Amino acid sequence: MNFPILSSLILLPIIGSFFIIFIKSSNKDNRSIKLIALFTSFANFLLSLYLWYQFDNSIYQFQFVENKKWLIELINYKVGVDGISILFILLTTFIIPLCVISVNQTIKHRNKEFLIAILLMESLMIGVFCSLDLVIFYLFFEGGLIPMFLIIGIWGGQRRVYSAFKFFLYTLLGSVLMLIAIISIYWITGTTDFVEIYNQGIDFKYQKLLWLAFFSSFAVKTPMWPVHTWLPDAHVEAPTAGSVILAAILLKMAGYGFIRFSLGLFPNASEYFVPLVFFLSLVAIIYTSLVALMQEDMKKLIAYSSVAHMGFVTLGIFTFTQQGIEGSIYQMISHGLISAALFFCVGVLYDRMHTRLINQYGGIVSIMPRFAILFMIFTLGAVGLPGTTGFVGEFLILIGVFKKTFLVAVIASLGVILAAAYMLWLYKRVVFGEIQNEDLKKMIDLNYSEIIILWALAIPTIFFGFYPDPLISTVEVSVNNLIDVYNFNVLQMDNK
């Protein structure tokens, strides 16, 4: 197939934002700006669905590969997808239109710039998931900092400046080490095309340091304990759509990076550092769950729960088992849907009451019954109730971990219980009980756009909870190949 479908996916939002630039900004025109943004992002979603339809599950090689000369003699612009990355592309193109729809409710000024920033984010994130060259990957990975910094800083809450700076500097600090590692890889192997590096392999003596350099970047982005502290700040201050992008997609870039780079490029070093990753993940799961229990701000609570959920993801990835890695990918997709939905839910409440403090709410089930139902679905999804995607992910991860080490699995399972505790307690305090705050009575139930957003997220959450096969079968062959390569390398290492 000659049609450059991946480049079109990357370019389409940029083209859309160009159109938006050239429309004069006035209150009257906000509607047409929004329509353009919605149209481009939705077209992108359809295009990615077409990509999925065309995608061949049965081979592990990269598909739809485009390779063009870019930087002479050094680096090619190379993109392609395999079973792992295609799901993240779908997630991205699915979440962005919902963010665009939500803009009317949540963003009160400079809608035009906001939509441009969101569309640019979309391009960059799709680029991250489909680039097959380390430098191109880095370009997209770091480029995302600029629009996100602006989204938090311009449209954020009270402490937006502090949060935006913290977000930017933390991530940049982690990433520069990755840049050094990428350049070193170029001089070690003579290429930055990682399909070739897969075949070529990297000597073990380099692997450890390189692994640590990549880890420093991904650990900040995941985020793993103890470098997670930027996340609650960024989430709390970002506008709803910003939080959604951050939780649903940005964090997944790190998980994707772990699978693709840490495991793929440095299998021996990954094996070597398993205890470190397990330790950090367990601390993340238990400690941040406990922290989440004590939060008074809803957004902060969900942010900490994100850290805990991503702890499961890293745990699953580093089991190197079929179940563990597939579970991690599933968990990331599911967390993408559920955390996005939870942030939308908090956004719904915030738009009406202008507070995120849990103790200001209570008893809204009688005022907003439709909201209560949807919020219930997502709460249960976050808890990991069977029948939601959250269950499938956590279940597979725990199976994988049990295969590897029993004790770790037992401790990680405690995290599931804690998740139930903080989520259900949150739900109880917000939705049930007597109405203490008189202002709550003025609240109105969900409007059309909110209903569309939340149901659009609820349906896949439940559907893939009952029928995970479409997603699993997409990733299966690619994951199998990854594990085969990994086992081969580790065995070779042992034989030496």
Place this chain on the structure above:
Amino acid sequence: MIDNINFIFPEILISIFLMMLLILGVFRKNSSSLIYNLSILTLVIILVLVLTFPQGTTVKLFNDGYIIDDLSIYMKSITIISGIFVMLTSSKYLKIIKIYQIEYPILLLSSILGMIIMISSNDLIVFYMGLELQSLALYVLASFNRSNILSSESGLKYFVLSALSSGILLYGCSLIYGFSGSTNFYLISENIKNLEYSGVFGIVFILVGLAFKISAVPFHMWAPDVYEGSPTSVTLFFSILPKIAALSVFIRILYVPFFDLINQWQMIIIFLSVASMIFGGVAAIGQKNLKRLVAYSSISHMGYALAGLSTGTNYGIQSSITYISIYLVMNLALFSCLFMMKIQNKYFENIEDLSGISKNHPLLSFAFLIILFSLAGIPPLAGFFAKFYIFMAVIEQSMYFLAITGLLATVVSAFYYLRIIKVIYFDPEKIKYDKDHNLGLKLTLIVSTFFLITYFVYPSILTELVNNINLI
């Protein structure tokens, strides 16, 4: 020798034009505008002449004292191009602060002439001549705004310190001459192999002089004051052109006569580079005045350019040259923005004067955004590629310490660039600037910002140009 006379036509022409313009200015009243435009025209003509030299030429003139090769052709072209853009952007500024006089363009031209000679020099004496010609013009330019006490102060400061550093440099030259018996770079390189330690003395003194010219730490003290005090148009000139010239001399001196002593000078360059990167980054954090901030940021940028030089490879030279080319575009763009911050003939240059301008000036603040992120080296903007090439060269030689310090320094410097963006985009609006800018200024800003944004589409463009600059 006369066979190749056409290769120094640019230098000859610029001298002739210079003198003619001077005479014209003296005999014709109110001719400042005419002379200003004619000077720009002169530069354009010379640029065309320089560009006609074919790639791969190596021509030596005056007993090998003057050399035209790929390095000098490239560096001359970017010097002249930035000279043209500097003049295009600053004409209105000069009129407003009332220094639009005939001497100004003539001094600029003579300074550029000095730089061109420096770039092409292959002999210590020729090099020193060029250096002094450009410095003398710069002393006057720095104090050109006589009515402003800060400007006079900065001119004097620059004069005293620069004369001192020239003295040190000259002392180094004389040592080298004494030990090697020649002032020609080729002859020095043949003789220097035998004198490990005595040669180093000379090198150190020469490096001190050159480090002063590109304001590398610890010879940077003059930069912030001079940058702040001089008229902004002169600051713009200061922050770009002398650095290009000094960098190309740096390259030629280190890689032609002294290349065999690389073990001796490599540590010095690494030290200069690391110190500049860190100090420039840290000291800029507390600045309130944009011109001072630019001074510190240019100190740290020179640190990166030196990092490429310290590798001792052709690739390193090329990366430094690419770095300075991208740096000059960023600086041109940044100063074009500064020229736009005016209300009724009064210019503003503090960071807080930018507060919230994104409301009323969306395009200007967007340009600021791009320029500052590019200066901070965030992909996919051009500034990232500049740093990328440098670190490619540095890591090729396994100089990990330099690479890691350099990249950590980018995080520090990202902080103060972000602070400006914060003031522009996140703070409440205070000021509304005039929008009547002249065409040259707008053109410069648009061209340079466009370059910074779209560089990533085809980054080979500069690489192809510099790829054939090989000195080793």
